[in-house]
C-alpha cells in the first residue's frame with residue numbers, strides 16, 4: 537500500500553465560519569496503481585491532494601504513506617516527505633526561471649539524492665525534451681513547460697505522484713498526449729499516480745476513478 541487515508545476530515549476557517557470540506561475520506565492506493573480523482577469544482581479535490589502530499593495537515597483521521605504514519609508530521613518531516621516520497625505536479629508549472637530545462641529536470645532528483653543519469657535521459661527522451669535541454673522555461677510553449685514539470689517530478693522516482701489537473705492549461709490534443717506520456721512514465725518509474733481531472737475521457741485512461749461528493753468518496 538502506497539497511500540492509506542482513513543476517516544480523514546478537513547475544514548477551513550473563513551469569515552463566514554468553519555467550512556467543512558472533507559468529511560470522512562477513506563482511500564487506499566496500491567503500489568503502481570493509477571487513480572483519477574474527479575468531483576465538482578469546490579468539492580475538495582485539491583485539499584485532498586495537499587493532505588496526501590504533505591502540504592497541509594488533517595483535522596482528524598490518519599494518513600499512512602509507504603507504511604509511515606505522516607498524520608502528525610511537523611514542517612521539517614513534511615518537507616522531507618515531499619522531497620523523497622510524494623511528487624506534486626500542479627497546473628502552474630512552477631519551473632525555476634533562472635535554470636535551464638536540464639537543470640530544472642535535475643533539481644528535485646538532486647535534492648532527494650536520487651539523481652540517475654540514465655533514468656534522466658530516458659525521461660528526456662520519453663517527454664521529447666532532448667532538443668530543449670539548454671533552453672530556459674520562458675523559451676518553451678505551455679505544453680513543453682508542463683512536460684518539464686512532469687519530468688522534474690518523475691526524475692526523483694517518487695513512490696507517489698500527485699497531479700492536480702496537470703493538463704488543464706493545455707489544448708485537448710496536447711493534454712491527451714502529455715497525459716499518456718505521464719502515465720507510461722509513472723509505470724516505468726514504478727510510481728503510483730493520483731490525478732485530479734475534470735475530464736471523464738482522461739480519467740478513463742487510468743486504472744480506476746474515484747469521485748468526491750459532499751466531503752466523501754463515492755467509488
Ligand SMILES: Nc1ncnc2c1ncn2[C@@H]1O[C@H](COP(=O)(O)OP(=O)(O)O)[C@@H](O)[C@H]1O
Nearest residue numbers: 548549550557576577578579580581582583584
Ligand atoms: N485555504 C483555504 N481557506 C479557506 N477555504 C478554502 C481554502 N482552500 C480551499 N478552500 C475552500 O474549500 C473548498 C474546496 O476547495 P478545493 O479543495 O480547492 O476544491 P477543488 O479542488 O475540488 O475545486 C472550496 O470551497 C474552497 O473555496
Ligand SMILES: [Mg+2]
Nearest residue numbers: 581582583700
Ligand atoms: Mg482544485
